[in-house]
Amino acid sequence: MTWVPGQKLHRDQYEIKQELGRGRIAITYLATNRDGKDVVIKTPNPDVLNQLPLKDRNYLESGFLDEAPKLARCQHDNIVRVIETFKEGDLPCIVMEYIQGDNLAKLVKSRGFFPEEEALGYIQQIGQALIEVHKQRFLHRDIKPENIMVRAGTYQAVLIDFDLARGFDSPLTSRGARVDGFTPIELYFNSATQQKRRGAWTDIYSLAATLYVLLTGQQPVTAIDRKDRNERLTEPKELNNQISDRVNNAIIHAMKLEPEQRPKTVEDWLQELGLQTRGFTLPKLPWAQPLWAWILGIMSVLALLAGIISGLNDTIDLRHKLSPKPLPTPTNSTTQDTTPSPSLPHKR
Numbered sequence: 001m002t003w004v005p006g007q008k009l010h011r012d013q014y015e016i017k018q019e020l021g022r023g024r025i026a027i028t029y030l031a032t033n034r035d036g037k038d039v040v041i042k043t044p045n046p047d048v049l050n051q052l053p054l055k056d057r058n059y060l061e062s063g064f065l066d067e068a069p070k071l072a073r074c075q076h077d078n079i080v081r082v083i084e085t086f087k088e089g090d091l092p093c094i095v096m097e098y099i100q101g102d103n104l105a106k107l108v109k110s111r112g113f114f115p116e117e118e119a120l121g122y123i124q125q126i127g128q129a130l131i132e133v134h135k136q137r138f139l140h141r142d143i144k145p146e147n148i149m150v151r152a153g154t155y156q157a158v159l160i161d162f163d164l165a166r167g168f169d170s171p172l173t174s175r176g177a178r179v180d181g182f183t184p185i186e187l188y189f190n191s192a193t194q195q196k197r198r199g200a201w202t203d204i205y206s207l208a209a210t211l212y213v214l215l216t217g218q219q220p221v222t223a224i225d226r227k228d229r230n231e232r233l234t235e236p237k238e239l240n241n242q243i244s245d246r247v248n249n250a251i252i253h254a255m256k257l258e259p260e261q262r263p264k265t266v267e268d269w270l271q272e273l274g275l276q277t278r279g280f281t282l283p284k285l286p287w288a289q290p291l292w293a294w295i296l297g298i299m300s301v302l303a304l305l306a307g308i309i310s311g312l313n314d315t316i317d318l319r320h321k322l323s324p325k326p327l328p329t330p331t332n333s334t335t336q337d338t339t340p341s342p343s344l345p346h347k348r
Contacts (some may be wrong), residue, residue: 001047003029005171009093010086014041023142023161024048025060030098038098039083042161043091065092070138071162080160099160101152104145104214105129112217116243118155124275125157126207130266131277133159134200143206144182145213181219182209185227186259201262204269209256214242215247225258249272259276261298
């Protein structure tokens with residue numbers, strides 16, 4: 001049973017406002033705490049849990065809560081912050097910060113595609129976040145535009161919705177469970193051999209596919225279709241000729257079908273793109289400036305307009321002074337008589 005608006009959780013500490021979305025195994029809700037602050041609560045989908053054998057269900061529930069502390073250790077400006085965990089009845093719950101804004105999927109859909117510089121700015125931020133995640137020996141496993149939020153009024157990208165069911169051996173994570181252009185081939189299988197092939201390069205594939213979409217507005221062909229049907233991965237530059245060769249080649253390298261052929265670390269791949277692996281100053285949106293900056297900007301514009309108007313007035317005055325004055329009209333008797341003479345009659 002899913003939760004409804006107004007429902008209280010965790011000894012009335014949280015109140016559900018609405019459902020935000022559903023992933024493969026989890027539901028996320030918007031809620032408020034006792035201070036009236038918005039938070040996000042994520043919990044396994046009970047409909048999914050009820051379809052599983054008891055052993056698998058217990059494994060999923062315990063794994064769900066076990067991964068939360070790992071995520072909490074990933075302290076980074078570009079990673080969603082975990083607040084706490086609790087159990088509501090039989091359901092494990094993770095409380096996270098609420099990020100006001102839109103995800104990259106919505107933004108790219110409304111704009112078609114991003115300029116290369118802006119797209120690389122988002123990828124650089126998420127890449128630096130993944131460096132921290134991988135230091136904790138943790139994989140995100142579900143990087144895509146829908147899971148990257150951009151805070152309202154800024155260019156700050158935040159990675160959300162970690163796949164907390166990683167390693168869960170069930171049809172939910174087996175071949176065909178999710179078929180999209182962001183999932184690398186090694187995530188479609190749960191054999192011990194395939195699990196050993198997972199590493200930083202797994203997230204790198206998905207991050208490169210995300211950059212592909214930001215620059216072209218189109219999803220790349222799925223890894224399954226590339227493997228089973230031998231379909232070709234269209235190079236992003238074929239879809240957008242404004243993409244530089246360097247970025248195009250880096251995307252193709254990171255999206256190699258076989259994990260062994262991709263960059264080994266996020267640092268390596270960011271360097272291929274020509275990006276820094278640490279330290280990044282966000283540009284400011286024009287409407288995101290502080291009030292004093294707005295006031296100074298308006299004063300500067302007004303001063304400029306005043307200067308232009310003053311200059312125009314000075315020009316008009318100068319032209320008036322330099323313009324020739326008309327000659328006085330003569331009034332004496334020698335004035336030429338301009339009265340026309342009468343016409344003479346025609347002779348016959």
